[in-house]
Amino acid sequence: MKVRTRPLVAAAAAFALMSTACGAPDSGSADALVLADAHELGGYNPVAGYGAAGEAKVYDGLLRLTGGAGLPGLAPALATELPTADAEAAVWTVPLRTGVRFSDGSAFDAADVVATYRAILDPVSASPVRSSFSMIERVEAPDPMSVRFTLRHPYAAFPTKLLIGIVPSEAVSTPAPAVESPLNTAPIGTGPYRLTSLEPARAVFEANENYWGGAPAVQRLTVLHVPDDNTRAQRMAGGELDGTALPPLLAATFAQRPSMSLHSNTSADWRGVSMPTGHPVTGDPAVRLALNHAVDRRAMIDNILGGYGRPAYTPFAEVYGDSHDPAVTFAFDRRRAQKILDDAGWRPGTDGIRAKDGVRAQFTVMYNSTDTLRRDLALAFASDARRVGVAVDLEALSWDRIEPRIERAAILLGGGSEPYDPDTQAYNTLHSVAPGTGSPYDNASRHTDPAIDAQLETARRTTDPAQRAAAYRAVQSRYAQQPSHVFLVHLEHTYVLKESSWTVSEPILEPHAHGVTWGPWWSLHTWTRGS
Numbered sequence: 151m152k153v154r155t156r157p158l159v160a161a162a163a164a165f166a167l168m169s170t171a172c173g174a175p176d177s178g179s180a181d182a183l184v185l186a187d188a189h190e191l192g193g194y195n196p197v198a199g200y201g202a203a204g205e206a207k208v209y210d211g212l213l214r215l216t217g218g219a220g221l222p223g224l225a226p227a228l229a230t231e232l233p234t235a236d237a238e239a240a241v242w243t244v245p246l247r248t249g250v251r252f253s254d255g256s257a258f259d260a261a262d263v264v265a266t267y268r269a270i271l272d273p274v275s276a277s278p279v280r281s282s283f284s285m286i287e288r289v290e291a292p293d294p295m296s297v298r299f300t301l302r303h304p305y306a307a308f309p310t311k312l313l314i315g316i317v318p319s320e321a322v323s324t325p326a327p328a329v330e331s332p333l334n335t336a337p338i339g340t341g342p343y344r345l346t347s348l349e350p351a352r353a354v355f356e357a358n359e360n361y362w363g364g365a366p367a368v369q370r371l372t373v374l375h376v377p378d379d380n381t382r383a384q385r386m387a388g389g390e391l392d393g394t395a396l397p398p399l400l401a402a403t404f405a406q407r408p409s410m411s412l413h414s415n416t417s418a419d420w421r422g423v424s425m426p427t428g429h430p431v432t433g434d435p436a437v438r439l440a441l442n443h444a445v446d447r448r449a450m451i452d453n454i455l456g457g458y459g460r461p462a463y464t465p466f467a468e469v470y471g472d473s474h475d476p477a478v479t480f481a482f483d484r485r486r487a488q489k490i491l492d493d494a495g496w497r498p499g500t501d502g503i504r505a506k507d508g509v510r511a512q513f514t515v516m517y518n519s520t521d522t523l524r525r526d527l528a529l530a531f532a533s534d535a536r537r538v539g540v541a542v543d544l545e546a547l548s549w550d551r552i553e554p555r556i557e558r559a560a561i562l563l564g565g566g567s568e569p570y571d572p573d574t575q576a577y578n579t580l581h582s583v584a585p586g587t588g589s590p591y592d593n594a595s596r597h598t599d600p601a602i603d604a605q606l607e608t609a610r611r612t613t614d615p616a617q618r619a620a621a622y623r624a625v626q627s628r629y630a631q632q633p634s635h636v637f638l639v640h641l642e643h644t645y646v647l648k649e650s651s652w653t654v655s656e657p658i659l660e661p662h663a664h665g666v667t668w669g670p671w672w673s674l675h676t677w678t679r680g681s
Contacts, residue, residue, distance in 0.1 A: 209315025209339035260291035281588030342675035418569030436494030597634030
């Protein structure tokens with residue numbers, strides 16, 4: 151039986167979180183950093199989806215990412231070695247690290263792993279990432295220091311599901327909605343940092359001196375919530391910050407500034423436009439195909455991303471190697487787009503906008519009102535569509551106003567939240583999953599193609615790398631015949647740093663979710679002082 155010391159420590163943590171720090175953040179300390187992020191603070195609960203790709207500073211997963219070019223590797227974290235699977239890849243066993251303690255001083259063991267995954271899968275938790283773990287039938291502890299996952303079907307990409315942080319079993323012992331958990335504001339993890347203060351616009355993380363991997367050299371991290379891009383840039387220019395994430399064109403303005411450096415990381419993060427099949431215009435396969443040829447992706451990359459990006463035609467980026475089909479593209483060709491529309495019966499009117507059977511070629515694209523990059527891409531998309539006779543109305547909205555209209559209006563979407571295997575990159579976007587089984591943004595176009603579904607299922611269930619790659623190439627080939635979206639670009643995420651003597655994290659392929667948990671800070675606990 152484990153001895154827990156949580157009540158006293160939790161009370162102390164609660165007092166720290168209620169305390170309001172005085173004065174401006176101190177970035178003058180040699181061992182402290184102050185960063186600004188656009189994302190709201192809080193929500194530090196893995197059961198609610200926090201740090202699903204392994205980027206959480208206060209938690210460890212069973213596995214962790216390793217940096218470098220191409221797809222990241224996976225290495226043991228709370229596990230002592232990579233998981234082993236049975237011959238069918240349906241039962242996976244993970245040995246656990248001994249001597250690890252949570253930030254409240256309590257001991258880590260298999261019960262915590264079992265409880266974390268069960269909480270994610272429990273419908274009462276209403277976890278937004280539950281569907282991402284739906285292949286797990288049960289999780290159990292054969293002994294205190296090992297865990298066994300039994301899957302509903304073989305799943306070759308299962309190790310990528312072992313990146314999410316582990317919480318103490320006591321923290322999830324009573325079933326409840328994940329959004330209501332105390333972990334959102336008072337996280338308890340085994341990671342290299344612990345949260346010591348949280349306000350709406352300021353969070354302070356201190357080094358975990360008892361971290362099993364060794365205490366981090368950067369002893370304090372202060373993260374400020376600054377949602378406006380221009381404000382973050384101004385505060386960076388004014389010397390208030392040690393770093394921030396900025397859109398590419400804004401970040402590029404710092405490239406020649408003294409004592410500043412611009413960093414970029416390749417990502418599998420994509421931006422594209424959903425095309426709802428239930429709408430009389432976007433539901434027409436000819437319109438979807440024509441718009442894929444009408445958009446000038448290179449101009450978007452040059453003029454909006456400042457060169458920090460690559461064209462996207464499907465969710466599959468070049469980084470997926472044999473699983474990526476470089477032949478699947480949509481050439482920028484307005485004449486071809488116009489001919490496709492002509493042949494499908496969409497005829498130009500006196501104002502240049504086409505119509506068919508009394509239906510005007512017009513639809514709405516929604517985008518998040520706080521995201522300037524999505525705004526600019528939406529404007530470019532609308533301009534390109536207009537030039538082939540399709541009118542696009544733009545609406546800047548909050549996500550809570552976008553979601554109810556997913557099936558009636560297009561969205562300037564982002565994707566690639568779990569890019570460390572082709573399955574987790576593409577399955578939810580392209581598979582015609584039943585509505586209500588996952589995120590409402592999964593397959594936002596609500597497009598159904600049994601041939602694509604079948605190949606995606608084959609790829610996720612086989613362990614043969616060649617068979618998996620062939621199935622993914624078949625998905626892309628089929629998709630090119632009848633696209634469900636208009637994918638636009640794969641982003642490179644851009645960051646600005648104040649120069650220092652720190653040796654920062656090496657680049658890593660980044661997911662859709664970025665900001666100061668990624669970039670040069672994704673493995674902050676490994677930073678060392680340069681000579």
